[in-house]
Amino acid sequence: MDDRERALDAAHRRAREFLGTLDDRPVWPRASLDDMLEAFGRPLGDHGPDPASVVDEMADRAGPGLVAIPGGRFFGFVIGGTHPAALAADWLVSAWDQNSGSSLLTPATVAMERVAGRWMLDLFGLPPSASVGFVTGGQVANFACLAAARQAVLARVGWDLPERGLRDAPPLRLVVGADRHGSIDRAARFLGIGRTEITVIEADDQGRMREDALDRALERGSGPLIVCLQAGEVHTGAFDDFDALIPLAHRHDAWVHVDGAFGLWAAASPSLRALTSGVHAADSWATDAHKTLNVPYDCGMAIVRDPAHSIAAFRTGGDYLIYSGLDPWDVTPELSRRARGVPAWAALRSLGRVGVADLVDRLHAHALVMATGLASIDGVQVLNDVVYTQVMFRLRSDEATRTLGEAILREGTAAVTGAEWRGHAALRCSMSSWATTGSDVERAVEAIRSLV
Incomplete structure (x- = not known):
């Protein structure tokens, strides 16, 4: 029982540390799969450390390879963060x-x-x-x-x-x-x-x-x-x-x-x-x-x-x-x-009917603000009618669009992911996280504006 309690205490402490970095941490990982294989891939020893030490070792090594999905500026794919009650x-x-x-x-x-x-x-x-x-x-x-x-x-x-x-x-x-x-x-x-x-x-x-x-x-x-x-x-x-x-x-x-x-x-x-x-x-x-x-x-x-x-x-x-x-x-x-x-x-018990509706409405509202902000950037074209939570945009050429997508992930303020739409390159922004705020959307738009 002592090993279990120490391991759980370590996990709680390291989870809180990670969640505390989300406002400032780059949204996209800073390490590659090869980097992470090197970090975790040592030969399995005959004897291992105690469970709490294993938890600390995991957290120490994983950091650069973690995506800030639980934060408010991850707009890639259609991936929500985790509501506190659900977590x-x-x-x-x-x-x-x-x-x-x-x-x-x-x-x-x-x-x-x-x-x-x-x-x-x-x-x-x-x-x-x-x-x-x-x-x-x-x-x-x-x-x-x-x-x-x-x-x-x-x-x-x-x-x-x-x-x-x-x-x-x-x-x-x-x-x-x-x-x-x-x-x-x-x-x-x-x-x-x-x-x-x-x-x-x-x-x-x-x-x-x-x-x-x-x-x-x-x-x-x-x-x-x-x-x-x-x-x-x-x-x-x-x-x-x-x-x-x-x-x-x-x-x-x-x-x-x-x-x-x-x-x-x-x-x-x-x-x-x-x-x-x-x-x-x-x-x-x-x-x-x-x-x-x-x-x-x-x-x-x-x-x-x-x-x-x-x-x-x-x-x-x-x-x-x-x-x-x-x-x-x-x-x-x-x-x-x-x-x-x-x-x-x-999550449902914590939110209630009104809370679920407010969450969905807020995601839609953020998508509308994101679309308006992107459309205000010279050279950016919003490709879809923003009826729900998705915003799709591109620059004038496929090459420029793909280059912008790579630059957004490298810069790290926000994460959007690439797509193909009607034969042309596009970038896709999905509003899916309860943690996203108006400030997060504004920061993302301004970072994209600067990169463009």
């Missing part, structure tokens, strides 16, 4: 060490996850009877939802997938937008859905699926059908027109899945809820709490309207397992796992 709850999750696949084995953590799921369904305006499976992130959430979808649409045409497998199964059509996230294609590959089975629908200039193009595509085919829509295009933040597209897909007996990794949270804001109008009519939804809700990594949600479809896809057997109605392992691919939904419960 503290995550420490307790590790200390409690509960294997949270079974509600009989670990009722406290499963209860918190189940309540957090109910709260999210309420915030999103989704059916309260839907299942919420806590998975590692948006990628596995899309996979889990599409696994349930595959099971359901094949069952509709009389194919028993668990019994007969995919060999000789009726051909399945997966319909996606031209600007879908890559995790959709990757999930399809995991599920045995090949490229020839994917139909790509044309998108408009903001990345929204075109209704007329979807209509034509659905008229041309038949058989088991899944249509994937999007809440929050990763470059522009745009939302598909759910009011038009979901009824259209359902008229063709499609399962409709919505990838809402960060965008589904717009439904929690009265001022932004219109972006998700009609999304409740879909059959499954994927989202990720480590993004907009700002909980630690390893907390995605696979939401399925009818839990029976998830159970059919994932429920396992085993005479040594303990079952009690609907368990977490019934609706996700995992058996053993940590209580990843507990930090989500803590």
Whole structure:
């Protein structure tokens, strides 16, 4: 117990030291992977130091290779910081060490996850009877939802997938937008859905699926059908027109899945809820709490309207397992796992309905200010309509845009990440962190202005 207490004390002290550096530390790492391999890569000795010394050694060596993601000036990818309640709850999750696949084995953590799921369904305006499976992130959430979808649409045409497998199964059509996230294609590959089975629908200039193009595509085919829509295009933040597209897909007996990794949270804001109008009519939804809700990594949600479809896809057997109605392992691919939904419960409990709405609104407001500031810089072009939390911009040439992106990361005041949009280089700024302030946005804009 003494070793445990000393190690925890060291971790607490070094965590606070790191968090205290965020205002001044360069946002992007100052060391390369090779530097870090050299720092950590000494041969494993026959005997090791005490646990507290190991913690101090980790912190001493890791510093230059750490990204200031928990701070207010990390705008790369779509990565939120960690809300204080969620961070503290995550420490307790590790200390409690509960294997949270079974509600009989670990009722406290499963209860918190189940309540957090109910709260999210309420915030999103989704059916309260839907299942919420806590998975590692948006990628596995899309996979889990599409696994349930595959099971359901094949069952509709009389194919028993668990019994007969995919060999000789009726051909399945997966319909996606031209600007879908890559995790959709990757999930399809995991599920045995090949490229020839994917139909790509044309998108408009903001990345929204075109209704007329979807209509034509659905008229041309038949058989088991899944249509994937999007809440929050990763470059522009745009939302598909759910009011038009979901009824259209359902008229063709499609399962409709919505990838809402960060965008589904717009439904929690009265001022932004219109972006998700009609999304409740879909059959499954994927989202990720480590993004907009700002909980630690390893907390995605696979939401399925009818839990029976998830159970059919994932429920396992085993005479040594303990079952009690609907368990977490019934609706996700995992058996053993940590209580990843507990930090989500803590963040929601700390924020409340108003706090969640304020968080989403603040992220949107910061994006608008960032876009206005960038547009005021001579030579900078903002490429998207800033309807949510994403800002995409470029200079006049691809070469200059890429050079600016490298310079921003090297200078260190802020972090934005590069992208390709409509065949040209772009830079992408995502407002995702609860810790971002107006001052952070102003500092970032002025640093970019100076670099330009």
